Amino acid sequence: MSLPSDAELIGRSLNEPEAFGLIYDRHAATVLRFLGRRVGAEVAEGLVGEVFRIAFERRKTFDASRVTALPWLYGIGSNLLLKHRRAEARRLRANARMAAAGEAPDKRAGAAALDARLLFPRVADAIDALPDGEREALLLFAWEDLSYQSVAEALELPIGTVRSRLNRARAQLRELLEPGGKKRVRSR
Amino acid sequence: MKPVDLARKLRREAAFEPAALNRGKAVLMAAIRREAEPKRRPTIVPQVPYQDISAALSFLERAFGFREIPTARFVSADGVLLHATMEFGNSLIGVGGQGHHGAISPMSGGVESQFISVQVDDVDAHYQRAVAAGARIANELRDHSWGERTYWALDIEGHRWRFGQPIREVPQSGRRRRPGEH
Numbered sequence: 001m002s003l004p005s006d007a008e009l010i011g012r013s014l015n016e017p018e019a020f021g022l023i024y025d026r027h028a029a030t031v032l033r034f035l036g037r038r039v040g041a042e043v044a045e046g047l048v049g050e051v052f053r054i055a056f057e058r059r060k061t062f063d064a065s066r067v068t069a070l071p072w073l074y075g076i077g078s079n080l081l082l083k084h085r086r087a088e089a090r091r092l093r094a095n096a097r098m099a100a101a102g103e104a105p106d107k108r109a110g111a112a113a114l115d116a117r118l119l120f121p122r123v124a125d126a127i128d129a130l131p132d133g134e135r136e137a138l139l140l141f142a143w144e145d146l147s148y149q150s151v152a153e154a155l156e157l158p159i160g161t162v163r164s165r166l167n168r169a170r171a172q173l174r175e176l177l178e179p180g181g182k183k184r185v186r187s188r
Numbered sequence: 189m190k191p192v193d194l195a196r197k198l199r200r201e202a203a204f205e206p207a208a209l210n211r212g213k214a215v216l217m218a219a220i221r222r223e224a225e226p227k228r229r230p231t232i233v234p235q236v237p238y239q240d241i242s243a244a245l246s247f248l249e250r251a252f253g254f255r256e257i258p259t260a261r262f263v264s265a266d267g268v269l270l271h272a273t274m275e276f277g278n279s280l281i282g283v284g285g286q287g288h289h290g291a292i293s294p295m296s297g298g299v300e301s302q303f304i305s306v307q308v309d310d311v312d313a314h315y316q317r318a319v320a321a322g323a324r325i326a327n328e329l330r331d332h333s334w335g336e337r338t339y340w341a342l343d344i345e346g347h348r349w350r351f352g353q354p355i356r357e358v359p360q361s362g363r364r365r366r367p368g369e370h
Contacts, residue, residue: 017220024216028209036202045208049215056219095198123194142195173191 006069010062020056023069028052031073035080037143039087047084051077071153074144078136078154089128096124119176126172137162138169230279234304237286238345239293241269244283247344248274251321252306252351253314254281276306294346303340303348311353315339318351332369334358 004012006023013019031051035044054076055062055069062072081088103116127135133155140151148166152159238244248254253276260273271284281304286292294300308314315329318341326348327340335358340350 017224020220021213021217024213028212032204032208032212033201036204037199041202041204041208044202045204045211048208049212052212052216053219056216056223091200092198095200098200099197119194120197124198127195127198138192138195142192143199170191173194177189177191177194 005067007062007064007067010059010069011064013056013059017056020052020059023055024052027070027073030070031077034074034144035077038081038091038139039084040091043084043087047077047080050080054080066153071146071150074140074146074150075154075156078140081136082132092124092128093121096120122176123173126176127169130169130172134165134169134172137165141166233273233280233282235282235284235289235291236304236347237284237289237291237293239286239295240345241272241283241285243344245272245274247321247323248283251318251323251341251343252276252349253317256283277308279306294348300346300348303350305350305352308351308353311337311339311351314351331355333366334369 006026009019009022013023028048032044032048035047035051038044039047051073055073058076062069066072097120100117100120103120127138130138136155137151140146140154141148146154148159148162151157151166152162155162157165236244245256249256254274255276257273257275257280261269262271264270271282274281274283284291286296312329315325318339319325323341323343325339326342327338329337329339331337335354335356336352337355338350338352340348342348
């Protein structure tokens with residue numbers, strides 16, 4: 001016998017609320033890691049229960065034609081993250097420093113390592129400066145490896161809008177890579 | 189390097205405490221329990237008889253802020269309202285006719301054999317509302333030595349209601365009723 005799908009479980013939970021506990025067991029670790037990448041362990045640990053509490057309270061609105069609830073849960077998480085922009089910006093800059101340090105022992109020329117040390121903080125600034133909707137689409141795609149379709153489900157957007165947001169975000173980052181591109185990125 | 193790969197370079201895993209997922213689940217399960225619990229209903233429900241149920245419902249709402257539960261009405265086959273239920277805070281009262289169960293309205297009997305005591309959040313505001321709706325005030329607003337502020341009102345058929353709000357903590361040992369307090 002196969003396991004019930006997320007949609008079946010959520011449907012069942014309308015009459016048997018306890019069934020929603022299984023949705024947590026299936027997806028909480030993924031959602032926690034997602035939140036942790038964005039705002040760090042401490043804030044993420046406080047948010048993961050909230051994501052599922054909100055999902056539980058909105059479960060009537062879950063689109064039962066979706067087999068997995070994960071994009072929906074990502075979307076609720078993304079919304080909550082907007083209230084933690086400062087923690088997110090802090091972590092992004094810390095990640096940039098660590099990524100730059102990680103590049104240092106590169107076998108190639110020291111110049112490349114130096115470039116990385118200069119480049120990554122600017123990437124962090126550029127990501128941080130993206131409009132909320134573009135940053136969210138970019139990070140769901142790049143960090144969470146969601147498909148365009150899943151990003152669209154998470155952000156409740158048409159897939160075309162996701163594509164254009166990702167293109168705008170890419171264009172911002174490409175400028176940092178091109179020689180003679182933007183020398184300075186708006187920083188906060 | 190592609191722009192998206194550049195963004196991927198900044199991806200870093202967070203290090204969680206082992207119990208992090210348990211705490212999150214506790215938050216969810218508390219929400220589930222809150223919903224799964226049947227709505228608490230009071231154990232004792234006073235039944236208050238009136239000659240005119242509809243007029244009573246309207247008065248009790250206007251004067252005292254009680255709310256009828258529309259799904260709880262009993263109506264006879266020929267459409268006469270026999271009984272209704274009103275809620276206030278976490279309590280209920282039944283509003284019914286008189287006669288068949290032996291209870292009668294003070295308007296018919298000329299006496300009240302009991303009164304109903306109700307706790308409110310803001311007794312002064314409640315008093316104003318009751319007066320504006322035409323309630324007769326039996327005892328004016330006053331503070332009591334046991335730490336409560338109250339007033340008493342009579343409804344349209346003469347049932348007696350006492351409304352009170354705690355205004356300060358008074359230890360049990362200090363609670364002595366003084367003359368004139370009620």
